[in-house]
Amino acid sequence: MLADYLELAGNEVVNSARAAVYAGARGVPLQCDPCPGIADAIGDLPYVDPVTDGAPWYDPAVPESLGVLGVLGLGVAGFDSSPVTREPVQLVGEGAALGPLRRQHREIAYTVLLITADDCALSYGLEWLSLALQGSACGSCAGDEMCVFSCCPVEGDTELRHLYDVGILDGPQVTETKYLSTGAVLATVTFTLAAGKPWIYHDPLPSLTDWVPLGVGDVVGPVDPDQVYQQCVTAEPCAADPLCPSPPLPPSPPAPKSPCYPEGLGTFRRSLISVSPLSQSAWLETVPVLEVRAGAQDMRRLIVRFWVNPQGNPCADVADPCNVCTDINISYLPAGSHLTIDGRVRRSVVECQQIPVGTATSTPIVYGPQGSTFTWPTFSCPTGLCIEVWSDAAWTAGDATARVLLVPRADVG
Incomplete structure (x- = not known):
């Protein structure tokens, strides 16, 4: 350096x-x-x-x-x-468990x-x-x-x-x-x-610096945007003996979930953002930075969804539900506010202009897919991405905008 x-x-x-x-x-x-x-x-x-x-x-x-x-x-x-760093934990027998990085x-x-x-x-x-x-x-x-x-x-x-x-x-x-x-x-x-x-x-990828207008996005619905999670079929383990099932495990405590997460059918404005796999580094992982300007009215049921798109297909054709990486869910943004969810520092903030005292800031509660616990996403290889921005059509201002930056990072320089 x-x-x-x-x-x-x-x-x-x-x-x-x-x-x-x-x-x-x-x-x-x-x-x-x-x-x-x-x-x-x-x-x-x-x-x-x-x-x-x-x-x-x-x-x-x-x-x-x-x-x-x-x-x-x-x-x-x-x-x-x-x-x-990594701290191996010595086993009772020979060797050690490496432990997490x-x-x-x-x-x-x-x-x-x-x-x-x-x-x-x-x-x-x-x-x-x-x-x-x-x-x-x-x-x-x-x-x-x-x-x-x-x-x-x-x-x-x-x-x-x-x-x-x-x-x-x-x-x-x-x-x-x-x-x-x-x-x-x-x-x-x-x-x-x-x-x-x-x-x-590094600086964000240059292909994702423009703001996307949300108020003029495609109108989709009535549709349940969470239906995609029920459509993905996962492989079943094959080692279990159907004639001798394993004893049931004790029940797990329920995972925290948004108490006001909106479910069911709705009519949405949907905008698409495409990231070519050719614009991503083959070695450097990237993290997203989401910015949303709510515009002239309150915004509700905001969903930002990331899909893997290794073939670089048009995002309108990317529909395999098993290629969904994660969601960022925000239930409500007040009119005139500016939301930033920054994967570089792993912090979220909503800024609202307060006349005549200036800008008020607050920390929003961010949820993941279907209102579940949010985890900070990273993209570790050049898979290409399709990014969907959904918002309730009745609660999306004509001047609402959003952008998603992808920022490469490294451990040494």
Whole structure:
């Protein structure tokens, strides 16, 4: 992973390209050649000086901030090792049960060079760096989003990678200070971040970035959208002796189910979203991010269903009930609300505009197929997908929209 750029909670912390320009303008020699394509990749104009560019540390109320010349990345560790662990449980006899795989948090250690014009600027630069690494002022214990590049970007931002629930683990420590004849100061600083979600995410697949209008989808019904689950025929075990049946198992406690899950026939608006197997990576698994804008009226009986489609057939022709992967069920969305069910951080939120006080957020209860317990889906191979979005036709506004992003992720980068 490239050490030359780090953004945390939307704030640039490390940018070697910016630091090289500012240091060079002050006659500060550097012993490295940072990646030149960073400015273009993040949408910046060519760097000139902290005031013209509005450098992240520049503060007109603090004169010392003019003397900060940037943060140059020297090295980073923690991306090239997988967080996957397994703890075998020793059996009474020989061998062991391997146990399940689990992913622990990821620790990312940076070594950077804080370049300043003098000691006063160094003091301010350390203050700013410490605060910037604390993340969002409005954040929570969950942490923030972190953005880095997997390599030096050449064209666009396809090399951009994202980590989530990231926060400071060990604050900045100055390990070496070097004073130059020009009066400039080079301070070597180390700090460590922790990512609560250990995966390294790519940008979403480019084929699924558009919003789909729900209010003009096909009208289907009367139909029971859950009927598909009664149509799939599964293979029966063949080892049981029909003349000597096994004793019945004790009854299991009933699984939790939505108390207000709507069942039975209904008339629906149905929209289809197709994902070609050719657009999916052969190795990287993907997770979905669902967004729904309810529009001008309340929305009810929202079902988002994922079907496997390995042949890439038209989604209108994909009807094998045994190819259904899972459902996302939401019973109700208020008018004007924005629903996000994010598989990257495994959190759901509904945002509602409250006039005149701003935006109110709440956590919806998400259910799975037929109102059962919801589990976060992942798609581990390029099967291709057909995604159906169902909503009660009488409760679907004409301006309601939805989109489903598929985001590739990896354990190392």
